[in-house]
Amino acid sequence: MRESTREGRQPAPKTVFGGTMRQGLHGSALRRLPDGSAPGVADARLLPNDDFAAAWSAIVLPDGMKQRLLRTAVAEAHLRAAVPFDALPLHGVILLTGKPGVGKTTVARGLADRVARTVPNATEWLFVEVDPHSLASSSLGRSQRAVEQLFGTLLDEHAAAGPMVVLLDEVETLFTDRAALSMDANPVDVHRAVDAALVGLDRLARRHPQMLIVATTNFSDALDPALASRADWIVEVPPPDPAARRLILEHTIAAVAAAFPGAGSLLEPALLDAAAEAADGLDGRRLRKAVATACAYRQEAQGDPDRVTGGDLLAVLREKGGQR
Ligand SMILES: Nc1ncnc2c1ncn2[C@@H]1O[C@H](COP(=O)(O)OP(=O)(O)OP(=O)(O)O)[C@@H](O)[C@H]1O
Ligand SMILES: [Mg+2]
Structure with missing residues (x-):
């Protein structure tokens, strides 16, 4: 569809990522969803999403916390789109920590929805939830290959097509602390899978400023410090007062x-x-x-x-x- 150039119409506004918005539902071009059966993909949908929005409004957090999360994500989108990675090494990763059942996953999904509503783009926003358990297979060499396939191919291709939020739920499963690996459970294999995930994350961060990753964990102690170091913001979600x-x-x-x-x-x-x-x-x-x-x-x-x-x-x- 071509942009309207008829007289009397305002030129379409520029978006934060430099594209030009098109009229239509949410003002965005259509987007292809990843194959739901692809290894490592738990869920994929287009944003905004009304279910995520309803869940976000139902989450009660300390005053200002939701707004600050949203501001952080929006600022990341602006900064990463305009400032070179080597000057400002933002990975686009927000890490939510906290006890079970305090709302981390719900907040992550809701944040994805809010970001898509707040930062318009010429192409629809895509949401992909990673299933870390399906990647962490114990059979020799498989985890590393699955991680490379997910980060290096699937996420890379979809991030190249437009803006995207990736939810890495229970991220300690994928980024297990390598220093704490026990000798009885294929430590070399897990080590390689974590290395592959970190390399994949670095590559995605450099190549795709329009990609936001929201990671959650109940076990920050089990998380490899290299992931925490890559997080732009670590937020502890507290139990309700x-x-x-x-x-x-x-x-x-x-x-x-x-x-x-x-x-x-x-x-x-x-x-x-x-x-x-x-x-x-x-x-x-x-x-x-x-x-x-x-x-x-x-x-x-x-x-x-x-x-x-x-x-x-x-x-x-x-x-x-x-x-x-
Ligand atoms: N602060 C909160 N306000 C409102 N509802 C909440 C809050 N915390 C949790 N809930 C509700 O509890 C349920 C579980 O939340 P969620 O799955 O997001 O928690 P979680 O922190 O990801 O837990 P886990 O660490 O076990 O995965 C959801 O239905 C959510 O709406
Ligand atoms: Mg959760």
């Missing part, structure tokens, strides 16, 4: 009450205050599940979510989400 716990519970209960109006009684403000206090120590995932556990707490309620009470919720939370 009382105010965040209250909001997460409120959001979860409201979603349940939309289908089972009886559960709406749990939205009573004093109950939410008490529940947020009682939930001390629970991560976001356990908090959300606790609402479901409360629906099954009392025998008389027969598992009917319409009959859940505030007492059920408090009892479950005092048992730490029903895990004791």
